[in-house]
Amino acid sequence: MESQSYHCYSIWGHAILQQEEILQPDRFAASGTITVNGKLVEASGILAYFDTEEEAQHAGLAWARAWIDYHG
Structure with a gap:
């Protein structure tokens, strides 16, 4: 799992x-998660x-x- 900050969000790959x-x-399946202030915003399948x-x-x-660029 890799994390970064993007705008005011924490994002996870x-x-x-x-x-x-x-x-x-x-093989590895990819998914992503977005949080803000420790709360889940969105998660991909x-x-x-x-x-x-x-x-x-x-x-x-x-x-x-x-997702953030489109919805943020």
Whole structure:
């Protein structure tokens, strides 16, 4: 999980490990969360699947920034 401050919000990018079969490489589901003053503002569902944890986290953060830009 990676967090950042964006405007007056705290945003979080999540990478959720997906292990479908033992012999397949790991994949990570991306999601994002937005909070303000410790209270949940919005959370995404699964945004997409990525090969790396970092890519998934960045996708969650990008979603959160875009949501704030549109709704904020």
